[in-house]
Amino acid sequence: MPCTRRAGLADPTPFRPVPEAPLSPTPPPVTVRRRALAVAGTAVALLVVIGHLWSRDAAAQGPVAVTASMAAAFTALGTLVLAGVPGHPVGRLMTAAGLTAAVAALSLSWSGITPVAWVGQWLWWPPYGLVILALLVFPDGRLPGRRWRLVAYLIVVTTVVATVALAVAALSDPRRLLLSAEPAATAQARTLVQIALLAIGVEVLALLAVLVALAGRWRRATGETRQQLACLLAAAVLFLLGLVLDALNLSGAWVLMVIAIPGAMTLAVLRYRLYGLEQVINRTLVWLVMSLLLIVAFVSTVSLLRDLVLRGDTSNASLVTTGLIAVTFEPLRHRVQRGVNRLLYGERDEPYAVLARLGDLLERTVEPQAVLPLLTRTVAGSLQVPYVAVELTADHDPDRPQKVHAEHGRPTGSVERFDMVTHGERVGSLVVAHRTPGTRFTSVERRLLSDVALHASVAAATARLIRDLRASRERLVTAREEERRRLRRDLHDGLGPTFAGMSMQVRAARKLATDRQRLVGILDGLAEDLRTCTAEVRQLVDQLRPPALDRGLESALRAECQRFDGPGLSVRLRVEDELDRLPAAVEVAAYRIVGEALANVARHAQATTCDVVVRRGRALVVEVGDDGVGVRARRPGGVGLDSMRERAAELGGECDLVDRAPQGTLVRVRLPFQPVASAPVPVDGPG
Structure with missing residues (x-):
């Protein structure tokens, strides 16, 4: 019985060698x-x-x-x-x-x-x-x-x-x-x-x-x-x-x-x-539609010609109808084929229509973050694919794993990635799943998807910038609140009890005005508490801004270089321009970056000499170069580049790491700034 037989039974026909192909193709x-x-x-x-x-x-x-x-x-x-x-x-x-x-x-x-x-x-x-x-x-x-x-x-x-x-x-x-x-x-x-x-x-x-x-x-x-x-x-x-x-x-x-x-x-x-069965359906649907149209056209035309024109002459009506159908067959078949292709594969045969729709989408969408989700839905609907996603690279590091930013549908099989490149930089990938497991895109579809990825790369770059900006803002807010909490804790737990004790000691001193010996002891303790408070205040102030910068950036950098200079590592500083009238944020960033770079050289570079060069133009440029083993020979995680890049990026600057062949590494930092009016150098407080 047919229903009880299992699918996929082997063909019992024994194997026969395939004969050579005849001269005429069959x-x-x-x-x-x-x-x-x-x-x-x-x-x-x-x-x-x-x-x-x-x-x-x-x-x-x-x-x-x-x-x-x-x-x-x-x-x-x-x-x-x-x-x-x-x-x-x-x-x-x-x-x-x-x-x-x-x-x-x-x-x-x-x-x-x-x-x-x-x-x-x-x-x-x-x-x-x-x-x-x-x-x-x-x-x-x-x-x-x-x-x-x-x-x-x-x-x-x-x-x-x-x-x-x-x-x-x-x-x-x-x-x-x-x-x-x-x-x-x-x-x-x-x-x-x-x-x-x-x-x-x-x-x-x-x-x-x-x-x-x-x-x-x-x-x-x-x-x-x-x-x-x-x-x-x-x-x-x-x-x-x-x-x-x-x-x-x-x-x-x-x-x-x-x-x-x-x-x-x-x-x-x-x-x-x-x-x-998508490939088989394509041809079968075309055949069914064409057969139905031909039958309807033949019967209708024969009936009309026989009854209205040829006065009952069926044979001549059939001949005329056959000629008309022969003339209109190919244009009609082309239109039917396009309709079936659009049903099964979307608009892959109309790439300009897809790109035009994408252009309208990018032009009409006001919110930048809404562009990529709309893009994934548009591509999935236009090409009849089950899954489309946009992955964005990490800023400044395209080798890091990409993260999905927007997606539509779910993957049912393998996927292909199409690079999204703008201004020579890869900002992400357009990920498109194949229609069925085991199938692949045609060359026309790949070319269309590559064009779509290139057209959407600007939107992807904008989305990545917005993502990075939000992440940076979140880090700044978090760091600010953490710093405020630390300051509150230090003031509450350190200076607060100390001042309360000092107040009690002052009241006790007033009561002991006639007992000179005990009064001297209380005043000595009060002076010690004041010195402790002063030290704590200095420590808090130093954490807000490095005290070395109170004497100027050049002096602070020279002191930092001297701190790392020693028998195994010679550190030399060369300042080519005056470093006055710099914003405080630029001074702090340059000082912290140089300190981080020198620490990396001392720990990981195995270098004997290190040169620190500072130039001032439209931006402050700082270079820290060594003659060590280079970037490739260092162990992962020892460079500390992320911290330096974040400090530079906060000011709109750049921080690059250059591997200098045959050996050595160069850290180049560029910090843009607007000159500020000169301010008096703060003096040290009481000591």
């Missing part, structure tokens, strides 16, 4: 089968239309429409599944249902021929049984469990019973529709029709059991399988509803049966990538 067998199927499908459709026009049987119009629609839908979908997974039970059942429905539609449309009309009386029901079996084994081609084998047997038996009963009953009057409002011709035929209806009713109950099986699979499934089963479960309910309403002779109820199952499976293929 299409592969798969292409030949597809072309043959396309020709056969088109021929059957034309025969159905011609037979229906020739017989003009009003009673058969409804059954012909239903059966022909089922034939087109299920044959196309079954062929798609078999093309993606050869031998799959679901594909076989759907193809068998479609082909059987095609023969039934052909027989019903040619009801003027008695043997052919008899076939149409009973062959219309087997497609329904095959569809129910396909639902039972969807999506992997296996039964939900061993207990469901009985349900599968029941579906097969009831389908055979109903078909045989209808076939025997139709012998009495092959041209009368057995399930129409008119009763059958003989009592025996009426009894057989009742048996067929009973079998069909049992099969409807089996369909309810199939719905239960689908619901159970849906509850146990996860991920995309759960989404596929949810689509099909809803479609099966619509299929059952249409079957019941059609049995009640409700006009148009058959539409639910025709579109429910193939529509849900097509949605599973297109949206949830079932069986990976």
Whole structure:
């Protein structure tokens, strides 16, 4: 039985060596089968239309429409599944249902021929049984469990019973529709029709059991399988509803049966990538749309020319129509192909439209931080990809791991990254997931995504600057509050109790004004407390600003160089310009950076000499160079470059680390500033 066979069985055909290719190229067998199927499908459709026009049987119009629609839908979908997974039970059942429905539609449309009309009386029901079996084994081609084998047997038996009963009953009057409002011709035929209806009713109950099986699979499934089963479960309910309403002779109820199952499976293929059939769907959809348009155009044009122009001359009308279709075929096919490509792949074939939309997006968006999320949604929607993200690099260090700044969707497989570069600097990457696992982007798509990444690089750079600015502001606020808390703690725990004690000592001294010896002791303790308070105040002041800078930046730098100068390391300072009228923040930054650089040289560089050069122009330039082992030979984390870069960046400056071959390292710092009015040098407080 087809439903009990497992998917993916090995082909029993033994291996045969491939013969050499003949001189004239021949299409592969798969292409030949597809072309043959396309020709056969088109021929059957034309025969159905011609037979229906020739017989003009009003009673058969409804059954012909239903059966022909089922034939087109299920044959196309079954062929798609078999093309993606050869031998799959679901594909076989759907193809068998479609082909059987095609023969039934052909027989019903040619009801003027008695043997052919008899076939149409009973062959219309087997497609329904095959569809129910396909639902039972969807999506992997296996039964939900061993207990469901009985349900599968029941579906097969009831389908055979109903078909045989209808076939025997139709012998009495092959041209009368057995399930129409008119009763059958003989009592025996009426009894057989009742048996067929009973079998069909049992099969409807089996369909309810199939719905239960689908619901159970849906509850146990996860991920995309759960989404596929949810689509099909809803479609099966619509299929059952249409079957019941059609049995009640409700006009148009058959539409639910025709579109429910193939529509849900097509949605599973297109949206949830079932069986990976996108490439096959592309060509099949084009063929289906073109076939439908050609049939409608041929019939309509022939009818109009025959009735209005050529006065009943059908042969000449057919010739004229054929010529018109031949002229318009290629432009029409091109438009259909573009529409199908847009359905499956988005606007990959219209790169200028995507770039124009991106330009409008960047122009209309006021908030810079909203650009990249809108960009990811636009790219995902335009190219029909499951996941798009923008990753931004760390400022000044493109080698650090990138962080996701904006994303849309979720990755279902592998991804590709496209660099976002502005002013020669890589600021991030546009990350795009492939449509299905195992697929890759075409060269056209890669070129389009590269252009999109370049166009969006300015927005990415802006977003990175805003991110870094916010992070820097947060660090400044945090550092300020931490410094305030430390000062409060030091003042509260240090100076506060000391001043309170001094106040008590002063009050005690007033009471002991007549006891000179004890008064002297209290005053000595008070003087010691004052010296302690003075030292604590000096310590707090020194932490706010290095005291060495009170004598000027040059003097402070010279003292710092002398502190590191020794037998193993010779430190030399060269100041090329006057260093007066510098902002306090620039002086502190230069002093701290030089101290950090000298500490790094002493700890890690293994150098013998170190030169510190200071120049003043539009910016203060400080260079600290050594003759040590260089950057590459130092152990990671020993350079301390982040602290120096942060101090320079706070003032809008730059800090670069240069590896000087063959040995040595140079730290170059540039600090822009605006000159300030000269201020008196503060004097030391009481000591």
